[in-house]
Amino acid sequence: xxxxxxxFLVRRLVQVVPVVLAIAAVNxxxxxxxxGDVADILAGQMGHATLEFTQQLRREFGLDQPVYMQFFYYxxxxxxxxxxxxxxxxxxxxxxxxxxxxxxVILMLTSILIAIAxxxxxxxxxxxxxxxxxxxxxxxxxxxxxxxxxxxxxxxLIVLFSIQLDLLPSGGMYQIGAGRTGLAHALxxxxxxxxxxxxxxxxxxxxxxxxxxxxxxxxxxxxxxxxARAKGLSETTIAWTHALRNALLPxxxxxxVQFGHLLGGSILVETVFAWPGLGRLVFDALxxxxxxxxxxxxxxSSVVVVFANLxxxxxxxxxxxxxxxx
Amino acid sequence: MNGLALFWRRYRRNRGAVxxxxxxxxxxxxxxVGPLLYPVDPFDMVxxxxxxxFGRFPLGTDVAGRDxxxxxxxxxxxxxxxxxxxxxxxxxxxxxxxxxxxxxxGRIDDMLMRVTEFFLTIPSFVLAxxxxxxxxxxxxxxxxAIAIVSWPSVARLARGEFIAQRDREYVKGCRAIGMPDWEIxxxxxxxxxxxxxxxxxxxxxATAILTESGLSFLGxxxxxxVSWGYMIGVARTVLRTAWWMAAIPGAMILVxxxxxxxxxxxxxxxxxxxxxxx
Numbered sequence: 001x002x003x004x005x006x007x008f009l010v011r012r013l014v015q016v017v018p019v020v021l022a023i024a025a026v027n028x029x030x031x032x033x034x035x036g037d038v039a040d041i042l043a044g045q046m047g048h049a050t051l052e053f054t055q056q057l058r059r060e061f062g063l064d065q066p067v068y069m070q071f072f073y074y075x076x077x078x079x080x081x082x083x084x085x086x087x088x089x090x091x092x093x094x095x096x097x098x099x100x101x102x103x104x105v106i107l108m109l110t111s112i113l114i115a116i117a118x119x120x121x122x123x124x125x126x127x128x129x130x131x132x133x134x135x136x137x138x139x140x141x142x143x144x145x146x147x148x149x150x151x152x153x154x155x156x157l158i159v160l161f162s163i164q165l166d167l168l169p170s171g172g173m174y175q176i177g178a179g180r181t182g183l184a185h186a187l188x189x190x191x192x193x194x195x196x197x198x199x200x201x202x203x204x205x206x207x208x209x210x211x212x213x214x215x216x217x218x219x220x221x222x223x224x225x226x227x228a229r230a231k232g233l234s235e236t237t238i239a240w241t242h243a244l245r246n247a248l249l250p251x252x253x254x255x256x257v258q259f260g261h262l263l264g265g266s267i268l269v270e271t272v273f274a275w276p277g278l279g280r281l282v283f284d285a286l287x288x289x290x291x292x293x294x295x296x297x298x299x300x301s302s303v304v305v306v307f308a309n310l311x312x313x314x315x316x317x318x319x320x321x322x323x324x325x326x
Numbered sequence: 327m328n329g330l331a332l333f334w335r336r337y338r339r340n341r342g343a344v345x346x347x348x349x350x351x352x353x354x355x356x357x358x359v360g361p362l363l364y365p366v367d368p369f370d371m372v373x374x375x376x377x378x379x380f381g382r383f384p385l386g387t388d389v390a391g392r393d394x395x396x397x398x399x400x401x402x403x404x405x406x407x408x409x410x411x412x413x414x415x416x417x418x419x420x421x422x423x424x425x426x427x428x429x430x431x432g433r434i435d436d437m438l439m440r441v442t443e444f445f446l447t448i449p450s451f452v453l454a455x456x457x458x459x460x461x462x463x464x465x466x467x468x469x470x471a472i473a474i475v476s477w478p479s480v481a482r483l484a485r486g487e488f489i490a491q492r493d494r495e496y497v498k499g500c501r502a503i504g505m506p507d508w509e510i511x512x513x514x515x516x517x518x519x520x521x522x523x524x525x526x527x528x529x530x531x532a533t534a535i536l537t538e539s540g541l542s543f544l545g546x547x548x549x550x551x552v553s554w555g556y557m558i559g560v561a562r563t564v565l566r567t568a569w570w571m572a573a574i575p576g577a578m579i580l581v582x583x584x585x586x587x588x589x590x591x592x593x594x595x596x597x598x599x600x601x602x603x604x
Contacts (some may be wrong), residue, residue: 026453034460113363143342147532147584149539152558152576159569184516264451268540272562286459286544298456302448309447 024078027295028071034291035106055167056299093296096217104277108262110197115204123212128239145206150265154199154272168195171274200265215247259308263301336596343592349585357406360399368396368552376568388420388571389564397552404553408469409535415473417527420480426509428488442478450475457545465548472534483526487519528593532586539579554579
């Protein structure tokens with residue numbers, strides 16, 4: 001048993017290697033398609049770098065060599081996390097990214113947890129009242145939320161909760177200059193997190209609700225539910241302990257495949273709420289036409305998603321041992 | 327009963343889908359004839375900035391005194407054009423990859439599916455942002471960027487359909503009479519594999535419109551054309567004093583995307599009747 005799990009882990013880790021190499025290849029291709037010399041972009045100065053510096057970069061990245069050698073140099077640099085420099089920010093790209101990554105991770109995790117929790121509750125509730133008013137209401141709401149652009153929803157929530165009702169802050173991660181520490185700081189961050197995470201999470205609430213409802217209805221059709229009913233168990237017990245456990249697996253799978261999508265949504269939502277994460281960095285990079293920073297963000301975020309998927313796979317393997325032995 | 331009548335009878339049963347089709351028809355008409363009936367240049371400064379709706383201008387003016395209604399009508403064109411083109415391009419590419427992978431199987435299938443999964447893994451919106459930023463934002467580049475990040479789901483679906491069909495009797499018959507592979511793929515299997523693909527690509531128009539609005543909100547839209555996302559981005563700066571300026575284009579996106587999703591579900595009921603009631 002333990003050996004099988006270890007083998008599964010090793011096999012999944014080995015599968016990550018070609019994917020990371022492919023991400024590097026896409027980055028290299030996009031870098032070559034960008035206007036201007038690769039060294040100019042890497043120097044992040046678009047023609048304003050000192051001659052010695054660009055020359056040094058050309059040597060470092062082997063730009064005087066044939067294309068395939070350049071590719072190997074580039075990959076070597078990426079694998080040591082040397083992503084070049086950002087011009088206006090005057091810092092190595094990797095430092096800028098690592099500086100912003102935690103804020104994005106906090107936002108993404110909060111959103112997905114909200115989405116899963118609310119989605120499960122609503123989905124189960126709708127399935128138990130199939131065809132009745134509550135079910136229809138949940139389904140219609142999910143359909144509308146599904147069609148709402150998240151960044152616009154965020155703006156409308158700001159109008160309602162920050163401007164009209166003055167209940168929640170409209171942007172940022174904490175009150176600047178307040179100098180709070182410890183618990184007070186955490187509470188301040190939590191307060192700033194409410195609107196962005198609800199905005200980002202709502203779309204996934206819609207998805208999980210629909211999925212959970214369908215999954216529950218499917219499980220309700222199975223024989224062991226009939227058995228449970230025949231034993232005289234209450235409908236509440238059947239729903240929350242018998243059916244839910246079996247209906248949960250598709251939800252876990254979906255949470256895994258959606259990290260990439262979530263990260264994309266996070267860019268827009270962070271821009272709306274001035275949340276100091278990767279998304280905000282993308283927006284700044286776009287304003288300053290900082291292509292090297294953008295490519296760095298694409299590389300790092302792709303790698304993060306690959307490893308997040310790996311983590312979900314491993315958790316899934318623990319939840320459902322059949323996967324490991326397949 | 328002929329095919330079209332049967333199709334309509336099945337489609338009509340889904341009331342949401344009928345409402346969606348009617349709404350979508352309105353948006354399409356607005357996009358087609360709106361700018362002709364209301365010939366105001368959406369970039370022209372026509373009045374005082376930030377006027378509320380229902381005054382001198384039906385939907386008010388934006389921060390630069392431009393007519394919001396003119397922007398909405400012209401923006402409808404951009405949304406629909408990019409949504410439809412991107413979905414078509416993604417469908418073509420996805421069906422091509424999926425058909426080849428599913429029909430031939432084996433190593434070709436393995437290779438193509440690795441590529442497909444790779445594109446499903448990387449954060450699609452980030453990739454779209456980088457592609458548009460590198461190639462400069464135009465209708466063409468935005469469409470291509472959205473198509474590049476959208477084709478994998480079609481490929482997976484088409485592959486499944488082709489795998490289900492490739493060993494059927496009629497395909498074996500075609501091979502036996504020496505029909506070339508391309509003819510079997512395009513003329514024999516394709517018509518059977520297409521219905522679910524049509525449903526997915528109609529839903530993809532909605533996703534493409536959402537992606538386009540996100541890109542142009544970030545400033546990655548064609549600078550010579552007004553789009554709904556761009557209008558929201560502009561209105562953001564005056565959210566405190568003129569919330570309606572951001573609300574109107576966003577509501578248009580919501581209504582259009584919702585209508586397309588409803589139509590997609592109706593198409594699903596009508597084209598894949600066996601899958602109904604799931």
